[in-house]
Amino acid sequence: MRDLGVGFGYLMKGQRWVGRHGRWFGFGLLPGLVTLVLYAGALIGLAYGADDLTAWATPFADDWSSPWQGVFRGFLTALLFAFGLFLAVVTFTAVTLLVGQPFYESLSEEVDRTEGGDVPRSGLPLWRELWISARDSLRVLLRVALYGIVLFALGFVPVVGQTVVPVLGFCVSGFFLAEELTAVALQRRRVELKERLAMLRGRRMLTLGFGVPLTLAFLVPFVAVFLMPGAVAGATLMVRDLEGPQAPPPGNVDVDVDADPKAGSTPYA
16 A cells, blocks of 8 residues: 555646746646647537537437437537536546657656666657557557446446446556556667556556546646646656666766666567
8 A cells, every 4th residue: 555655646746847947847837738728629629519419410409309308419519518528537547648759758758868777768759659659559548448438337236336446447547547647768778568458457557546546637628738747857766766776877878778788678569
């Protein structure tokens, strides 16, 4: 249980790190702001077009008498918008990390540099890093969706569905949110998704202590944008813990793991 507090501590350390390095905080805000504008536009468009979309999808209700037609289509419209909002919340971090890959990678490198020790680099071209990030994000979202379906079904179980299931839902969301954030530092170390998940499962309480509070905070509108730079910094600090102690190289020279076959990295397929 001690790891829960340690994980939360890394979240706070990350926020303090960007607070001490204001230029990097502003630098890290840009991808979140871009993604926020895109999502806001999409949700506004959905809000305006949901009625028409629902009417188009339910032609069989055209001849229904009032008030049943309005109640039925109103319920479907609300459900459609709620689903769109849910997708926005679930995918916001993944899309922000994808949009901000160069930004967050640079921020993560700076955290490694200021904390001492190696500053690993993947040695891959940007297009290859973006492809790997998008591919892994899709795999993570599919896992989240499968867990979501199971938890949704369990939600109908009396008592358990109203108590245990919501807690499990936040734990699942927090775990995979932590995976997405630590992926920035771990991809630079050329650690693949399967290995990342195994690493995080090995320190499950640490991962939940980092990811669950962040998941709860991200439920507040706009908070995700301002916490994202510190979350990436904190995830990098946590990765350094997961890797074990590091000895600073002479002169604190950056090390490219791609040039060192003994670095213990696993190349991407």
